[in-house]
Amino acid sequence: xxxxxxxxxxxxxxxxxxxxxxKAAVMGLVVGTALFLIAILAPVIAPFNPIRTLVGPxxxxxxxxxxxxxxxxxxxxxxxELVYGTRTALIVGxxxxxxxxxxxxxxxxxxxxxxxxxxxxxxxITEMFVVIPIFFIALVIVSFIGQNVNNVIMIIxxxxxxxxxxxxxxxxxxxxxxxxxxxxxxxxxxxxxxMLREILPNVLPIITVASTLxxxxxxxxxxxxxxxxxxxxxxxxxGIMLQYAQSFIYQAPWLILLPGIAITLATLAFxxxxxxxxxxxxxxxxxx
Amino acid sequence: MIxxxxxxxxxxxxxxxxxxxxxxxxxxxxxxxxxDVHQREAVGLVGESGCGKSVTAFSIMRLxxxxxxxxxxxxxxxxxxxxxLTPRSMTQVRGQDISMVFQDPMTYLNPVFTVGNQIMETIQxxxxxxxxxxxxxxxxxxxxxxxxxxxxxxxxxxxQLSGGMRQRILIAMALSCNPxxxxxxxPTTALDVTVQAxxxxxxxxxxxxxxxxxxxxxxxxxxxxxxxxxxxxxYAGKIVERGTVxxxxxxxxxxxxxxxxxxxxxxxxxxxxxxxIEGNVPYLINPPSGCRYRTxxxxxxxxxxTVEPPLIEIEDGHAVACYLHEAD
Amino acid sequence: xxxxxxxxxxxxxxxxxxxxxxxIGFFAVHLTPGDPAQxxxxxxxxxxxxxxxxxxxxxxxxxxTQFSLYIQxxxxxxxxxxxxxxxxxxxxxxxxxxxxxxxxxxxYAVALVxxxxxxxxxxxxxxxxxxxxxxxxxxxxxxxxxxxxxxxLILGLAVYLPIFPSNGMSSVRSNLLGADYVLNVAWHLVxxxxxxxxxxxxxxxxxxxxxxxxxxxxxxxxxxxxxGVSEGKVLFRHSLRNALLPVITITxxxxxxxxxxxxxxxxxxxxPGVGRLMFTSVFARDYPxxxxxxxxxxxxxxxxxxxxxxxxxxxxxRIRY
Numbered sequence: 001x002x003x004x005x006x007x008x009x010x011x012x013x014x015x016x017x018x019x020x021x022x023k024a025a026v027m028g029l030v031v032g033t034a035l036f037l038i039a040i041l042a043p044v045i046a047p048f049n050p051i052r053t054l055v056g057p058x059x060x061x062x063x064x065x066x067x068x069x070x071x072x073x074x075x076x077x078x079x080x081e082l083v084y085g086t087r088t089a090l091i092v093g094x095x096x097x098x099x100x101x102x103x104x105x106x107x108x109x110x111x112x113x114x115x116x117x118x119x120x121x122x123x124x125i126t127e128m129f130v131v132i133p134i135f136f137i138a139l140v141i142v143s144f145i146g147q148n149v150n151n152v153i154m155i156i157x158x159x160x161x162x163x164x165x166x167x168x169x170x171x172x173x174x175x176x177x178x179x180x181x182x183x184x185x186x187x188x189x190x191x192x193x194x195m196l197r198e199i200l201p202n203v204l205p206i207i208t209v210a211s212t213l214x215x216x217x218x219x220x221x222x223x224x225x226x227x228x229x230x231x232x233x234x235x236x237x238x239g240i241m242l243q244y245a246q247s248f249i250y251q252a253p254w255l256i257l258l259p260g261i262a263i264t265l266a267t268l269a270f271x272x273x274x275x276x277x278x279x280x281x282x283x284x285x286x287x288x
Numbered sequence: 289m290i291x292x293x294x295x296x297x298x299x300x301x302x303x304x305x306x307x308x309x310x311x312x313x314x315x316x317x318x319x320x321x322x323x324d325v326h327q328r329e330a331v332g333l334v335g336e337s338g339c340g341k342s343v344t345a346f347s348i349m350r351l352x353x354x355x356x357x358x359x360x361x362x363x364x365x366x367x368x369x370x371x372x373l374t375p376r377s378m379t380q381v382r383g384q385d386i387s388m389v390f391q392d393p394m395t396y397l398n399p400v401f402t403v404g405n406q407i408m409e410t411i412q413x414x415x416x417x418x419x420x421x422x423x424x425x426x427x428x429x430x431x432x433x434x435x436x437x438x439x440x441x442x443x444x445x446x447x448q449l450s451g452g453m454r455q456r457i458l459i460a461m462a463l464s465c466n467p468x469x470x471x472x473x474x475p476t477t478a479l480d481v482t483v484q485a486x487x488x489x490x491x492x493x494x495x496x497x498x499x500x501x502x503x504x505x506x507x508x509x510x511x512x513x514x515x516x517x518x519x520x521x522x523y524a525g526k527i528v529e530r531g532t533v534x535x536x537x538x539x540x541x542x543x544x545x546x547x548x549x550x551x552x553x554x555x556x557x558x559x560x561x562x563x564x565i566e567g568n569v570p571y572l573i574n575p576p577s578g579c580r581y582r583t584x585x586x587x588x589x590x591x592x593x594t595v596e597p598p599l600i601e602i603e604d605g606h607a608v609a610c611y612l613h614e615a616d
Numbered sequence: 617x618x619x620x621x622x623x624x625x626x627x628x629x630x631x632x633x634x635x636x637x638x639x640i641g642f643f644a645v646h647l648t649p650g651d652p653a654q655x656x657x658x659x660x661x662x663x664x665x666x667x668x669x670x671x672x673x674x675x676x677x678x679x680x681t682q683f684s685l686y687i688q689x690x691x692x693x694x695x696x697x698x699x700x701x702x703x704x705x706x707x708x709x710x711x712x713x714x715x716x717x718x719x720x721x722x723x724y725a726v727a728l729v730x731x732x733x734x735x736x737x738x739x740x741x742x743x744x745x746x747x748x749x750x751x752x753x754x755x756x757x758x759x760x761x762x763x764x765x766x767x768x769l770i771l772g773l774a775v776y777l778p779i780f781p782s783n784g785m786s787s788v789r790s791n792l793l794g795a796d797y798v799l800n801v802a803w804h805l806v807x808x809x810x811x812x813x814x815x816x817x818x819x820x821x822x823x824x825x826x827x828x829x830x831x832x833x834x835x836x837x838x839x840x841x842x843x844g845v846s847e848g849k850v851l852f853r854h855s856l857r858n859a860l861l862p863v864i865t866i867t868x869x870x871x872x873x874x875x876x877x878x879x880x881x882x883x884x885x886x887x888p889g890v891g892r893l894m895f896t897s898v899f900a901r902d903y904p905x906x907x908x909x910x911x912x913x914x915x916x917x918x919x920x921x922x923x924x925x926x927x928x929x930x931x932x933x934r935i936r937y
Contacts, residue, residue, distance in 0.1 A: 268759035383844030
């Protein structure tokens with residue numbers, strides 16, 4: 001007899017089995033975990049305060065003893081900057097994606113539930129966001145409300161709802177008339193409780209996948225914003241590193257390479273994780 | 289019955305083997321098939337779905353794509369080895385020397401080009417004619433396939449035509465450059481019953497007119513009886529019997545052939561019990577040893593499970609691969 | 617639905633989008649911590665200057681009045697006044713606009729042509745080395761920040777191998793005229809276009825490849841081959857025509873990202889366009905300019921998107937529904 005505990009263990013195994021099949025996704029998970037660890041262990045790993053200038057001579061080449069990856073134009077330790085930058089990237093990425101997912105799910109459900117004018121208006125607004133990229137709007141708003149990490153996270157998060165909202169709404173509308181929902185209605189459950197109890201759990205896998213992809217997107221947006229100078233000057237950040245690096249492209253070319261590689265790795269990792277989650281959570285959707 | 293056929297062989301397929309390399313194993317779709325088509329002859333290739341008849345046709349045209357591959361065998365067209373041609377030379381053979389008509393005219397026509405355009409293209413590729421001339425020829429062809437108002441039809445898109453009309457288009461396209469051999473793969477299966485007869489009639493008349501040979505692939509014995517001179521019966525990738533239409537229908541030698549005939553006749557003659565052949569076509573990744581039909585054969589002997597019976601000619605032109613009929 | 621009806625419908629649909637843009641812009645000003653006028657005039661501004669800004673931007677009037685004034689100005693083409701550069705925003709934008717348009721159009725074209733071509737070739741030999749390599753490259757391109765690609769190109773093709781210039785639109789010191797000038801600009805155009813086109817190219821590649829793989833499985837492709845059509849024609853004439861629809865749809869959706877990508881690209885290459893204008897205004901805290909550029913570019917993007925939609929609807933009647 002399979003008790004509930006055995007069931008969830010079995011499905012966890014199933015999940016992992018399916019996830020494992022996508023080799024790139026496994027790689028992504030490895031890289032993602034590594035980044036996590038780096039972020040958490042930052043104070044331990046990084047030898048210097050990342051934003052402190054003149055911890056050593058300027059433009060030290062990488063692999064100089066004591067300064068693993070050298071220093072930049074103002075004598076900041078590149079390695080420490082990269083390590084602490086991981087924190088910024090991950091925090092911004094994950095929190096913003098989470099906010100986007102939360103807001104998006106609510107709006108999607110509301111839109112699907114009420115239909116009519118509410119739905120129309122919300123979908124119109126969503127369409128606007130399809131045409132005008134988030135980055136652009138974030139750029140303007142952040143420059144007005146002040147550039148610090150919290151604002152950036154909040155703005156990116158709040159601007160990320162359209163994608164999730166659309167998905168949620170679509171799923172909601174399609175699941176609404178399915179048999180198990182009808183059965184619940186017959187049992188006398190209220191619409192709201194149906195929404196939360198029956199439909200939401202079925203929407204979660206899709207939202208999870210979409211949100212994971214939003215993490216990558218958020219990381220790229222944040223990098224772009226700080227590249228333009230709209231980041232928080234009190235935190236280490238990959239984007240701003242690239243801005244500084246460009247002025248000294250002749251003297252210190254490695255300054256351009258490292259932060260970019262970091263951003264690319266992080267983005268690709270979450271993209272692949274998202275892909276793997278998709279294969280694992282929605283096996284029926286996979287075409288071959 | 290088509291009429292006088294000469295003894296000149298235009299297509300000689302010898303011991304053809306086409307295998308599909310799948311993840312689950314090697315699917316031996318065609319496993320040692322030998323077919324001869326003479327000039328002006330209509331040959332029928334008969335068998336159930338999945339027996340490899342279409343794969344044979346595609347192999348002859350060298351249209352087999354990965355994971356499929358022609359592993360062994362010879363295909364000689366008028367003494368030219370088709371398997372040795374460069375891909376470019378092969379494209380010149382297709383449509384000009386050997387043409388093919390397919391099963392479902394809806395999916396086999398390009399939706400974004402007019403039907404006239406699609407026929408014209410064949411003419412332009414092989415005959416290098418001027419556009420105007422090609423267009424005239426196309427309209428002529430359309431008319432000769434029995435389409436009303438050919439000039440208008442020229443500009444239609446496939447979705448604007450009925451199934452029967454589309455099949456006429458495919459036939460026109462195939463015959464536009466006067467090929468020596470027409471391969472028709474289940475040309476009427478996807479059509480309405482009423483239209484089927486018309487299309488068959490069209491094929492018969494046209495090939496008689498043009499002197500084209502025909503290789504007709506079908507599972508429908510009725511069509512074979514009506515159209516063909518010679519019949520090859522195929523089962524699980526192999527030819528199990530060969531003979532003239534008369535020989536096959538009057539005294540079938542292979543149990544499978546007789547089984548097929550009984551099924552057809554039981555339906556035709558409204559017998560009380562519709563006869564079927566028990567069992568299923570064997571899975572061609574690991575075919576049974578010996579005769580492939582033995583798992584369903586009511587006359588199976590011990591010998592049948594050992595070595596495959598060879599195709600032996602029993603009477604003039606009538607050959608069978610079965611231990612029931614061993615040459616004395 | 618007739619084309620005219622569809623056109624009217626789409627234009628009407630675009631209006632809420634533009635309204636949304638205006639709303640966002642308007643409220644951005646009012647979301648500043650503290651007094652907007654102070655924010656805009658700058659920390660070191662004197663009270664007189666702050667008062668001037670307040671007066672000039674009408675910040676002391678009730679919100680609704682402000683908003684209607686804002687819309688009225690917009691409808692008259694007045695995008696505000698830049699205190700930093702002492703010129704109307706609209707003028708500054710008009711000066712730079714052609715440069716950005718040139719960059720964007722070239723990038724668009726490059727992305728479309730090469731993306732589609734590579735996609736077709738990859739689909740013609742699925743899972744071959746070529747296909748695997750290009751697919752992996754496309755995947756990587758998604759992860760790379762666009763501006764970083766620009767920097768890498770500078771590193772590779774302007775610093776280590778000094779083939780192309782690393783910034784600007786034309787060589788400043790020389791006095792080139794006519795054809796020489798055009799060539800010079802073209803030479804400066806190469807790296808920025810490659811940078812801007814890259815992510816778009818990857819997207820076109822992916823879409824084309826996917827669509828082509830599906831098409832190549834279709835029966836009518838077999839017919840074409842059976843007719844004796846050469847493989848090249850099968851790919852580019854018979855198959856691509858069918859595969860183009862999703863490609864074109866994507867092209868329309870990418871308008872926005874290409875334009876905003878231009879902001880980053882122009883910044884990296886110091887290309888004198890509207891994007892760079894936006895960057896410098898952020899840098900200099902020139903708020904009216906930021907707002908003006910935002911409004912302008914957004915409207916431009918919505919407009920371009922609308923125009924492309926209408927073009928497709930004109931060409932393919934099926935889309936109108």
